[in-house]
Amino acid sequence: MEDEGFAPFSAAARHEHLRSLPGETWDLLVIGAGITGAAAARDAAGRGLRVALVDAGDVGRGTSSASSRLIHGGIRYLETFEFRLVFEASAERRRLLGLASHLVHPLPFLFPVYRGGPVGYRKLQAGMWLYDGLSLFRNIARHSMLSRARLREEEPGLRTDGLAGAARYFDASVDDARLTLANARGAHEAGAAVVPHAAVVGFLREGGSLVGARVRDCLVPGAEPVEVRARVVINATGPWCDSVRKLADPGAAPRLRPTKGVHVVVPRERIGNRSAVTFRSPVDGRVMFVLPWGEFSYVGTTDT
Protein backbone atom coordinates (compact mmCIF):
# COMPACT_ATOMS: atom_id res chain seq x y z
CA MET A 1 0.00 0.00 0.00
CA GLU A 2 1.23 3.51 -0.79
CA ASP A 3 2.25 5.77 2.07
CA GLU A 4 -0.65 8.25 2.27
CA GLY A 5 1.20 10.50 4.73
CA PHE A 6 -1.22 10.12 7.66
CA ALA A 7 -1.84 7.53 10.36
CA PRO A 8 -5.00 5.41 9.95
CA PHE A 9 -8.22 6.78 11.47
CA SER A 10 -8.23 4.38 14.39
CA ALA A 11 -8.52 3.95 18.15
CA ALA A 12 -4.73 4.25 18.35
CA ALA A 13 -4.83 7.57 16.46
CA ARG A 14 -7.58 8.81 18.83
CA HIS A 15 -5.34 7.93 21.78
CA GLU A 16 -2.37 9.77 20.25
CA HIS A 17 -4.49 12.81 19.43
CA LEU A 18 -5.97 12.89 22.92
CA ARG A 19 -2.44 12.95 24.36
CA SER A 20 -1.44 15.71 21.95
CA LEU A 21 -4.37 18.01 22.87
CA PRO A 22 -2.64 19.88 25.74
CA GLY A 23 0.68 20.03 23.89
CA GLU A 24 0.14 23.11 21.71
CA THR A 25 -2.03 26.17 21.13
CA TRP A 26 -4.37 25.11 18.33
CA ASP A 27 -5.54 27.54 15.68
CA LEU A 28 -9.03 26.12 16.07
CA LEU A 29 -10.80 23.92 18.60
CA VAL A 30 -14.11 22.56 17.30
CA ILE A 31 -16.53 21.20 19.90
CA GLY A 32 -18.96 18.65 18.46
CA ALA A 33 -18.34 16.18 15.64
CA GLY A 34 -21.77 16.29 14.01
CA ILE A 35 -21.94 17.37 10.37
CA THR A 36 -21.36 21.04 11.31
CA GLY A 37 -18.25 20.47 13.42
CA ALA A 38 -16.79 17.70 11.26
CA ALA A 39 -17.19 19.76 8.07
CA ALA A 40 -15.79 22.92 9.71
CA ALA A 41 -12.78 20.96 10.99
CA ARG A 42 -12.18 19.36 7.59
CA ASP A 43 -12.39 22.69 5.81
CA ALA A 44 -10.09 24.48 8.26
CA ALA A 45 -7.52 21.67 8.37
CA GLY A 46 -7.54 21.57 4.57
CA ARG A 47 -6.57 25.27 4.60
CA GLY A 48 -3.53 24.49 6.71
CA LEU A 49 -4.85 25.46 10.15
CA ARG A 50 -3.93 23.39 13.21
CA VAL A 51 -7.31 21.96 14.23
CA ALA A 52 -8.58 19.85 17.12
CA LEU A 53 -12.07 18.30 16.89
CA VAL A 54 -13.62 16.74 20.01
CA ASP A 55 -16.97 15.10 20.68
CA ALA A 56 -18.50 13.88 23.92
CA GLY A 57 -19.66 10.74 22.12
CA ASP A 58 -19.01 9.03 18.82
CA VAL A 59 -18.71 10.99 15.58
CA GLY A 60 -22.22 11.87 14.36
CA ARG A 61 -23.98 10.43 17.39
CA GLY A 62 -26.33 13.44 17.68
CA THR A 63 -28.78 14.95 15.22
CA SER A 64 -26.50 14.16 12.29
CA SER A 65 -27.35 10.45 12.41
CA ALA A 66 -31.08 10.94 13.01
CA SER A 67 -32.13 13.21 10.15
CA SER A 68 -34.57 12.58 7.30
CA ARG A 69 -31.47 11.81 5.20
CA LEU A 70 -32.26 14.31 2.49
CA ILE A 71 -29.93 16.67 0.71
CA HIS A 72 -32.76 19.12 0.09
CA GLY A 73 -33.09 21.51 -2.74
CA GLY A 74 -35.57 23.03 -0.29
CA ILE A 75 -38.66 22.94 -2.48
CA ARG A 76 -40.99 23.69 0.41
CA TYR A 77 -39.26 27.04 1.01
CA LEU A 78 -40.67 28.29 -2.30
CA GLU A 79 -43.97 28.73 -0.47
CA THR A 80 -42.33 31.22 1.88
CA PHE A 81 -40.48 32.97 -0.98
CA GLU A 82 -37.03 31.98 0.34
CA PHE A 83 -35.59 31.85 -3.16
CA ARG A 84 -31.97 32.50 -2.17
CA LEU A 85 -32.13 29.54 0.23
CA VAL A 86 -33.44 27.25 -2.53
CA PHE A 87 -30.76 28.54 -4.92
CA GLU A 88 -27.98 27.84 -2.39
CA ALA A 89 -29.40 24.47 -1.34
CA SER A 90 -29.64 23.38 -4.98
CA ALA A 91 -26.03 24.40 -5.61
CA GLU A 92 -24.85 22.52 -2.50
CA ARG A 93 -26.82 19.45 -3.55
CA ARG A 94 -25.12 19.53 -6.96
CA ARG A 95 -21.74 19.82 -5.25
CA LEU A 96 -22.41 16.91 -2.88
CA LEU A 97 -23.73 14.67 -5.65
CA GLY A 98 -20.32 15.10 -7.29
CA LEU A 99 -18.09 15.09 -4.20
CA ALA A 100 -19.70 12.18 -2.35
CA SER A 101 -21.46 10.18 -5.06
CA HIS A 102 -21.07 7.00 -2.97
CA LEU A 103 -23.22 8.51 -0.18
CA VAL A 104 -25.51 11.00 -1.93
CA HIS A 105 -27.97 9.59 -4.45
CA PRO A 106 -30.67 11.07 -6.70
CA LEU A 107 -34.14 10.58 -5.23
CA PRO A 108 -37.27 11.07 -7.37
CA PHE A 109 -40.25 12.55 -5.52
CA LEU A 110 -43.92 12.62 -6.37
CA PHE A 111 -46.03 15.55 -5.18
CA PRO A 112 -49.68 14.54 -5.67
CA VAL A 113 -52.36 17.20 -6.01
CA TYR A 114 -55.94 16.80 -4.80
CA ARG A 115 -58.86 18.90 -6.02
CA GLY A 116 -59.74 21.54 -3.45
CA GLY A 117 -56.32 21.14 -1.77
CA PRO A 118 -54.10 24.08 -0.78
CA VAL A 119 -51.84 23.72 -3.84
CA GLY A 120 -53.56 23.50 -7.22
CA TYR A 121 -52.15 21.73 -10.27
CA ARG A 122 -51.18 24.97 -12.08
CA LYS A 123 -49.61 26.53 -8.99
CA LEU A 124 -47.59 23.38 -8.44
CA GLN A 125 -46.44 23.40 -12.06
CA ALA A 126 -45.32 27.03 -11.75
CA GLY A 127 -43.46 26.14 -8.54
CA MET A 128 -41.73 23.27 -10.31
CA TRP A 129 -40.43 25.55 -13.08
CA LEU A 130 -39.15 27.93 -10.44
CA TYR A 131 -37.48 25.04 -8.60
CA ASP A 132 -35.75 23.88 -11.80
CA GLY A 133 -34.80 27.47 -12.61
CA LEU A 134 -33.24 28.07 -9.20
CA SER A 135 -30.99 25.07 -9.80
CA LEU A 136 -30.05 26.71 -13.14
CA PHE A 137 -31.77 23.75 -14.87
CA ARG A 138 -28.85 21.61 -13.68
CA ASN A 139 -30.77 19.44 -11.22
CA ILE A 140 -30.59 15.65 -11.67
CA ALA A 141 -33.45 15.94 -14.19
CA ARG A 142 -36.23 18.43 -14.89
CA HIS A 143 -39.63 18.02 -13.29
CA SER A 144 -42.50 16.40 -15.17
CA MET A 145 -46.25 16.59 -14.60
CA LEU A 146 -48.17 13.31 -14.35
CA SER A 147 -51.81 12.79 -15.21
CA ARG A 148 -54.11 11.09 -12.75
CA ALA A 149 -54.09 7.88 -14.83
CA ARG A 150 -50.30 7.79 -15.04
CA LEU A 151 -50.00 8.48 -11.32
CA ARG A 152 -52.32 5.61 -10.47
CA GLU A 153 -50.06 3.30 -12.46
CA GLU A 154 -46.90 4.59 -10.80
CA GLU A 155 -48.09 4.88 -7.21
CA PRO A 156 -51.18 2.67 -6.86
CA GLY A 157 -51.26 3.08 -3.07
CA LEU A 158 -52.30 6.77 -3.26
CA ARG A 159 -55.83 7.81 -2.28
CA THR A 160 -57.66 8.33 -5.57
CA ASP A 161 -60.58 10.43 -4.27
CA GLY A 162 -60.16 13.91 -5.78
CA LEU A 163 -56.71 13.08 -7.15
CA ALA A 164 -55.87 15.54 -9.94
CA GLY A 165 -52.33 14.49 -10.88
CA ALA A 166 -48.83 15.02 -9.59
CA ALA A 167 -45.45 16.55 -10.21
CA ARG A 168 -42.31 14.47 -10.27
CA TYR A 169 -39.19 16.33 -9.16
CA PHE A 170 -35.73 15.38 -7.99
CA ASP A 171 -33.93 15.71 -4.71
CA ALA A 172 -31.17 13.59 -3.16
CA SER A 173 -30.87 11.15 -0.29
CA VAL A 174 -27.81 10.75 1.90
CA ASP A 175 -26.43 8.33 4.44
CA ASP A 176 -26.19 11.08 7.06
CA ALA A 177 -24.00 9.25 9.60
CA ARG A 178 -21.54 8.13 6.95
CA LEU A 179 -21.31 11.61 5.42
CA THR A 180 -20.49 12.97 8.88
CA LEU A 181 -17.90 10.25 9.42
CA ALA A 182 -16.42 10.94 5.97
CA ASN A 183 -15.96 14.59 6.96
CA ALA A 184 -14.31 13.61 10.25
CA ARG A 185 -11.97 11.25 8.40
CA GLY A 186 -11.27 14.01 5.89
CA ALA A 187 -10.36 16.32 8.78
CA HIS A 188 -8.05 13.64 10.19
CA GLU A 189 -6.41 13.12 6.81
CA ALA A 190 -5.86 16.88 6.50
CA GLY A 191 -3.98 16.81 9.81
CA ALA A 192 -6.66 17.59 12.41
CA ALA A 193 -6.59 15.87 15.81
CA VAL A 194 -9.99 14.13 15.85
CA VAL A 195 -10.95 12.88 19.32
CA PRO A 196 -14.35 11.26 19.82
CA HIS A 197 -15.52 10.42 23.37
CA ALA A 198 -13.86 13.55 24.76
CA ALA A 199 -16.24 16.08 26.30
CA VAL A 200 -15.72 19.76 26.91
CA VAL A 201 -16.51 20.26 30.59
CA GLY A 202 -15.36 23.85 31.04
CA PHE A 203 -13.55 26.75 29.39
CA LEU A 204 -10.26 28.57 29.93
CA ARG A 205 -10.36 32.33 30.27
CA GLU A 206 -7.59 34.91 30.34
CA GLY A 207 -8.22 38.62 30.72
CA GLY A 208 -11.87 38.21 29.84
CA SER A 209 -11.12 36.26 26.65
CA LEU A 210 -11.85 32.63 26.03
CA VAL A 211 -8.54 30.90 25.27
CA GLY A 212 -9.46 27.22 25.25
CA ALA A 213 -11.41 24.48 26.97
CA ARG A 214 -11.12 21.72 29.53
CA VAL A 215 -11.62 18.34 27.87
CA ARG A 216 -12.31 15.08 29.66
CA ASP A 217 -11.70 11.58 28.25
CA CYS A 218 -15.12 9.90 28.48
CA LEU A 219 -13.70 6.40 28.01
CA VAL A 220 -11.75 6.51 31.28
CA PRO A 221 -14.00 6.72 34.35
CA GLY A 222 -12.92 9.56 36.64
CA ALA A 223 -10.32 10.90 34.15
CA GLU A 224 -9.03 14.38 34.99
CA PRO A 225 -9.81 16.99 32.30
CA VAL A 226 -6.88 18.33 30.27
CA GLU A 227 -6.46 21.97 29.25
CA VAL A 228 -6.66 22.56 25.50
CA ARG A 229 -5.61 26.03 24.36
CA ALA A 230 -6.90 27.48 21.09
CA ARG A 231 -6.99 30.83 19.30
CA VAL A 232 -10.54 30.22 18.15
CA VAL A 233 -13.19 27.89 19.60
CA ILE A 234 -16.27 26.82 17.62
CA ASN A 235 -19.27 25.56 19.55
CA ALA A 236 -20.81 23.12 17.03
CA THR A 237 -22.86 21.16 19.52
CA GLY A 238 -26.24 21.51 17.81
CA PRO A 239 -29.03 21.03 20.35
CA TRP A 240 -26.45 21.04 23.19
CA CYS A 241 -25.27 24.48 22.12
CA ASP A 242 -26.85 26.38 25.03
CA SER A 243 -25.62 23.97 27.70
CA VAL A 244 -22.06 24.32 26.34
CA ARG A 245 -22.43 28.13 26.29
CA LYS A 246 -23.43 27.95 29.94
CA LEU A 247 -20.08 26.33 30.75
CA ALA A 248 -18.47 29.59 29.63
CA ASP A 249 -21.12 31.88 31.09
CA PRO A 250 -23.56 30.31 33.56
CA GLY A 251 -25.88 33.31 33.16
CA ALA A 252 -26.05 33.06 29.34
CA ALA A 253 -29.61 33.36 28.08
CA PRO A 254 -30.70 30.49 25.81
CA ARG A 255 -30.42 31.21 22.09
CA LEU A 256 -32.09 28.04 20.84
CA ARG A 257 -35.75 27.24 20.72
CA PRO A 258 -35.45 23.47 20.28
CA THR A 259 -37.86 21.66 18.01
CA LYS A 260 -38.48 17.97 17.66
CA GLY A 261 -38.89 15.77 14.61
CA VAL A 262 -40.51 12.36 14.51
CA HIS A 263 -40.14 9.63 11.91
CA VAL A 264 -42.30 6.55 11.89
CA VAL A 265 -40.36 3.71 10.28
CA VAL A 266 -42.43 0.91 8.75
CA PRO A 267 -41.65 -2.02 6.46
CA ARG A 268 -41.96 -0.60 2.95
CA GLU A 269 -44.38 -3.31 1.83
CA ARG A 270 -46.91 -1.98 4.37
CA ILE A 271 -47.15 1.30 2.45
CA GLY A 272 -46.11 -0.01 -0.94
CA ASN A 273 -44.62 3.31 -2.11
CA ARG A 274 -42.22 3.11 -5.04
CA SER A 275 -40.98 6.73 -5.01
CA ALA A 276 -40.57 9.23 -2.27
CA VAL A 277 -43.89 11.03 -1.84
CA THR A 278 -44.52 14.55 -0.55
CA PHE A 279 -47.89 15.17 1.04
CA ARG A 280 -49.64 17.53 3.41
CA SER A 281 -50.73 16.50 6.85
CA PRO A 282 -54.52 16.14 6.90
CA VAL A 283 -54.41 17.61 10.43
CA ASP A 284 -52.59 20.94 9.98
CA GLY A 285 -51.49 21.06 6.34
CA ARG A 286 -47.74 20.92 6.99
CA VAL A 287 -45.53 19.28 4.37
CA MET A 288 -44.51 15.71 5.15
CA PHE A 289 -42.62 12.98 3.33
CA VAL A 290 -42.78 9.24 2.82
CA LEU A 291 -39.18 8.28 2.12
CA PRO A 292 -37.97 4.91 0.87
CA TRP A 293 -34.88 3.53 2.62
CA GLY A 294 -34.07 -0.03 1.58
CA GLU A 295 -36.79 -2.32 2.91
CA PHE A 296 -38.28 0.48 5.00
CA SER A 297 -40.27 3.66 4.55
CA TYR A 298 -39.81 6.68 6.78
CA VAL A 299 -42.91 8.75 7.32
CA GLY A 300 -42.55 12.12 8.92
CA THR A 301 -41.18 15.58 8.88
CA THR A 302 -38.25 17.47 10.36
CA ASP A 303 -40.50 19.55 12.60
CA THR A 304 -43.21 17.82 14.56
Ligand SMILES: Cc1cc2nc3c(=O)[nH]c(=O)nc-3n(C[C@H](O)[C@H](O)[C@H](O)COP(=O)(O)OP(=O)(O)OC[C@H]3O[C@@H](n4cnc5c(N)ncnc54)[C@H](O)[C@@H]3O)c2cc1C
Ligand atom coordinates in the same frame (compact mmCIF):
# COMPACT_ATOMS: atom_id res chain seq x y z
C1 LIG B 1 -35.94 14.97 12.63
C2 LIG B 1 -34.94 15.78 11.85
C3 LIG B 1 -34.79 15.54 10.49
C4 LIG B 1 -33.87 16.28 9.76
N1 LIG B 1 -33.74 16.01 8.43
C5 LIG B 1 -32.81 16.67 7.71
C6 LIG B 1 -32.60 16.34 6.35
O1 LIG B 1 -33.25 15.47 5.79
N2 LIG B 1 -31.65 17.02 5.67
C7 LIG B 1 -30.89 18.00 6.27
O2 LIG B 1 -30.03 18.58 5.60
N3 LIG B 1 -31.06 18.32 7.57
C8 LIG B 1 -31.99 17.67 8.30
N4 LIG B 1 -32.16 17.98 9.61
C9 LIG B 1 -31.27 18.97 10.21
C10 LIG B 1 -29.89 18.36 10.44
O3 LIG B 1 -30.01 17.01 10.85
C11 LIG B 1 -29.15 19.17 11.50
O4 LIG B 1 -29.12 20.53 11.08
C12 LIG B 1 -27.71 18.71 11.67
O5 LIG B 1 -27.61 17.30 11.84
C13 LIG B 1 -27.11 19.42 12.87
O6 LIG B 1 -25.78 18.99 12.97
P1 LIG B 1 -24.86 19.55 14.09
O7 LIG B 1 -23.48 19.05 13.79
O8 LIG B 1 -25.04 21.03 14.20
O9 LIG B 1 -25.42 18.92 15.46
P2 LIG B 1 -25.36 17.40 15.98
O10 LIG B 1 -25.31 16.42 14.88
O11 LIG B 1 -26.44 17.25 16.98
O12 LIG B 1 -23.94 17.33 16.69
C14 LIG B 1 -23.66 17.94 17.91
C15 LIG B 1 -22.55 17.15 18.57
O13 LIG B 1 -22.10 17.87 19.71
C16 LIG B 1 -21.65 16.91 20.65
N5 LIG B 1 -21.55 17.51 21.98
C17 LIG B 1 -22.56 17.95 22.77
N6 LIG B 1 -22.08 18.44 23.92
C18 LIG B 1 -20.73 18.31 23.86
C19 LIG B 1 -19.67 18.62 24.75
N7 LIG B 1 -19.89 19.19 25.96
N8 LIG B 1 -18.40 18.33 24.38
C20 LIG B 1 -18.14 17.76 23.18
N9 LIG B 1 -19.12 17.45 22.30
C21 LIG B 1 -20.40 17.71 22.63
C22 LIG B 1 -22.70 15.81 20.56
O14 LIG B 1 -22.18 14.58 21.06
C23 LIG B 1 -23.00 15.77 19.08
O15 LIG B 1 -22.26 14.76 18.40
C24 LIG B 1 -33.07 17.27 10.39
C25 LIG B 1 -33.21 17.51 11.76
C26 LIG B 1 -34.13 16.77 12.48
C27 LIG B 1 -34.25 17.02 13.96
